[in-house]
Amino acid sequence: MPNAISVRGLSKHFDDVRAVDDLDLDIADGEFFSMLGPSGSGKTTVLRLIAGFEKPTSGRIQLGQEDVTDRAPYARDVNTVFQDYAIFPHMSVRQNVEYGLRVKKVPRGERRERAEQALATVRLDGYGERKPHQLSGGQRQRVALARALVNRPKVLLLDEPLGALDLKLRREMQIELKEIQREVGITFVFVTHDQEEALTMSDRIAVFNEGRIEQLASPVELYEKPASTFVAGFVGTSNLIEGEVARAILGEAGRFVIRPEKVQLVGPSEAPSADARVCVAPGVVREVVYLGSTTHSVVELDAGTTVTVAHHNFDRSIDAALERRDQRVVVTWRRDHLVSLGGSDPDPVASPEEETA
Amino acid sequence: MASSQRPGRGILVIPRPGRRSRDRSVLLLIPPMLWLGVAYLGALGALFITSLWGQNDFTGAIERIWTLDNFRDLFTIEVYRTITVRTITIAAVVTIVDAVLAFPIALYMAKVASPRLQRLLVIAVLMPLWASYLVKAYAWRSMLSEGGLISSIAAPFGLESPGYGLVATTITLAYLWLPFMILPIYAGLERLPDSLFEASSDLGARSAMTLRRVVLPMAFPAIVAGSIFTFSLTMGDYIAVRIVGGTSQLLGNVVYDNQGAANNLPFAAAVATIPVVVMLVYLAAARRTGALDNL
Numbered sequence: 001m002p003n004a005i006s007v008r009g010l011s012k013h014f015d016d017v018r019a020v021d022d023l024d025l026d027i028a029d030g031e032f033f034s035m036l037g038p039s040g041s042g043k044t045t046v047l048r049l050i051a052g053f054e055k056p057t058s059g060r061i062q063l064g065q066e067d068v069t070d071r072a073p074y075a076r077d078v079n080t081v082f083q084d085y086a087i088f089p090h091m092s093v094r095q096n097v098e099y100g101l102r103v104k105k106v107p108r109g110e111r112r113e114r115a116e117q118a119l120a121t122v123r124l125d126g127y128g129e130r131k132p133h134q135l136s137g138g139q140r141q142r143v144a145l146a147r148a149l150v151n152r153p154k155v156l157l158l159d160e161p162l163g164a165l166d167l168k169l170r171r172e173m174q175i176e177l178k179e180i181q182r183e184v185g186i187t188f189v190f191v192t193h194d195q196e197e198a199l200t201m202s203d204r205i206a207v208f209n210e211g212r213i214e215q216l217a218s219p220v221e222l223y224e225k226p227a228s229t230f231v232a233g234f235v236g237t238s239n240l241i242e243g244e245v246a247r248a249i250l251g252e253a254g255r256f257v258i259r260p261e262k263v264q265l266v267g268p269s270e271a272p273s274a275d276a277r278v279c280v281a282p283g284v285v286r287e288v289v290y291l292g293s294t295t296h297s298v299v300e301l302d303a304g305t306t307v308t309v310a311h312h313n314f315d316r317s318i319d320a321a322l323e324r325r326d327q328r329v330v331v332t333w334r335r336d337h338l339v340s341l342g343g344s345d346p347d348p349v350a351s352p353e354e355e356t357a
Numbered sequence: 358m359a360s361s362q363r364p365g366r367g368i369l370v371i372p373r374p375g376r377r378s379r380d381r382s383v384l385l386l387i388p389p390m391l392w393l394g395v396a397y398l399g400a401l402g403a404l405f406i407t408s409l410w411g412q413n414d415f416t417g418a419i420e421r422i423w424t425l426d427n428f429r430d431l432f433t434i435e436v437y438r439t440i441t442v443r444t445i446t447i448a449a450v451v452t453i454v455d456a457v458l459a460f461p462i463a464l465y466m467a468k469v470a471s472p473r474l475q476r477l478l479v480i481a482v483l484m485p486l487w488a489s490y491l492v493k494a495y496a497w498r499s500m501l502s503e504g505g506l507i508s509s510i511a512a513p514f515g516l517e518s519p520g521y522g523l524v525a526t527t528i529t530l531a532y533l534w535l536p537f538m539i540l541p542i543y544a545g546l547e548r549l550p551d552s553l554f555e556a557s558s559d560l561g562a563r564s565a566m567t568l569r570r571v572v573l574p575m576a577f578p579a580i581v582a583g584s585i586f587t588f589s590l591t592m593g594d595y596i597a598v599r600i601v602g603g604t605s606q607l608l609g610n611v612v613y614d615n616q617g618a619a620n621n622l623p624f625a626a627a628v629a630t631i632p633v634v635v636m637l638v639y640l641a642a643a644r645r646t647g648a649l650d651n652l
Contacts, residue, residue, distance in 0.1 A: 051555075051559060053555050053559075072558065072563075073555065073558040074558050074561045074563055078559075080556070084550060090574045099557070099562075100560035103557075103560060103562040147556075147560070148560075151561070
């Protein structure tokens with residue numbers, strides 16, 4: 001598949017802070033690509049570099065076949081949905097949506113038609129005459145989306161567009177955004193710090209940390225086979241088992257990750273014996289956290305670490321779980337559910353290909 | 358019992374002002390309200406009433422008889438109409454000159470300059486206000502004089518100083534009131550998020566287009582807010598025109614001469630109502646742009 005965006009050796013330094021550090025990245029045509037990371041990890045800077053709002057310290061940016069590194073934002077075939085939406089408050093919804101066509105001198109009739117179409121795509125038909133201050137947060141977000149989509153850009157850049165919405169609306173918009181992306185077939189580059197959001201929507205996710213990509217993989221791969229401690233910790237909840245503890249429980253040194261839902265909690269008497277396929281570790285339940293659909297139990301292992309165990313609340317087993325607080329238990333998991341992060345060498349930028357092979 | 362304990366009330370209790378404390382806060386408001394009511398609106402009312410009195414032609418004493426003679430004179434005697442039109446024109450020109458000069462300066466201050474430079478520029482804009490009005494007006498007088506700074510700069514280009522007159526008055530007033538135009542526009546532009554500028558550029562607009570379609574419309578209320586200052590200050594001015602205006606007169610001079618030399622207070626009061634009425638009309642127009650929210 002041809003690339004919508006190719007980035008080579010891209011760096012952006014603000015004084016002595018390396019916001020983006022020698023980045024290589026290819027984003028395929030028609031892909032829903034997410035850049036995930038904590039604040040300050042450089043993901044937004046990469047987006048702003050692609051849009052042209054920032055000049056790179058070094059490196060090149062290609063859109064399709066064109067090198068756009070030295071072009072101004074208005075000369076790049078990308079559009080942005082801003083975190084604060086950046087809707088022009090003095091214009092009506094329709095004028096906002098038509099803005100891009102208007103500055104490109106698209107004739108009035110066509111402009112109208114395309115604006116109507118774009119508003120229909122984001123399910124805002126009939127809102128054209130309203131002023132932005134009459135809209136709710138979710139509706140403004142849709143106007144921003146329509147205003148960008150109406151230009152039919154090669155790539156749509158979205159900078160945490162759902163950050164200001166409440167949880168329920170955010171979930172709805174996640175699904176809607178994904179639908180819209182499939183409908184229009186435009187490459188979406190989506191910046192978020194919300195791992196759940198990234199997992200929900202993306203074809204591929206790049207996890208950013210300190211201006212570099214820690215891992216670039218599909219959501220499933222990212223969750224099931226995290227390439228580094230950072231990724232394992234940032235995407236979902238993880239139990240890290242390393243050093244002496246690993247040697248005691250697993251019988252081998254190294255750093256391993258096991259997800260809470262893959263760990264089981266049993267009473268000391270029901271504990272299976274450890275063998276080549278099952279790992280077993282005794283401990284004491286320190287905390288039980290009720291989360292609605294699941295319950296998390298925090299178990300302090302005798303081997304000297306704590307693991308979180310997730311338990312689905314199929315029935316009222318929470319009552320039983322709560323009673324376990326301060327009781328002795330045994331946790332078990334299948335050995336093939338362990339993800340090895342390699343030796344104890346803290347190398348955060350392990351190549352994802354090696355890990356998934 | 359449960360109904361008397363509303364959630365969250367226990368943490369932060371903000372006392373509702375009771376009747377007695379409300380009475381006390383009204384008491385607090387009385388001195389400033391008196392100041393506004395008596396000293397300001399009362400004076401305006403007295404001005405208007407005085408303008409409806411007459412004057413004894415021989416003794417010059419005020420005759421407290423209701424008459425519209427003063428206003429009839431204002432409208433029928435050619436010279437007053439000329440002076441009124443001239444004053445409004447100069448106020449308008451000063452306002453336009455200030456807006457044209459202030460907008461780029463304010464834009465640079467608000468959106469281009471670094472935070473440090475921004476603070477320095479605000480001080481630089483405010484600094485002329487620390488100097489006396491008279492010093493600045495006389496500085497312009499000497500600059501505009503024959504053989505003064507402006508004529509010696511203009512001479513090599515075959516130009517000459519405008520000399521004393523209405524042009525000099527306009528220049529001087531535009532200089533004097535410029536900070537009052539820059540500051541509201543600066544405040545208005547500073548409030549605009551950068552993302553609006555970026556969004557415009559992102560959607561394909563070059564800088565000139567962004568300026569015309571996004572920045573100017575959004576800065577317009579702030580410009581109108583600034584113009585209220587420049588316009589009203591010019592309407593009431595009579596000193597600058599005496600210093601650099603040559604023999605030209607503005608409404609302020611007419612008021613000044615009538616209560617000084619001519620000692621015709623009722624007529625001076627009638628003349629003084631003209632700027633008040635013009636400003637009321639101007640404010641009503643400005644209100645519609647939302648400019649008053651920018652003050």
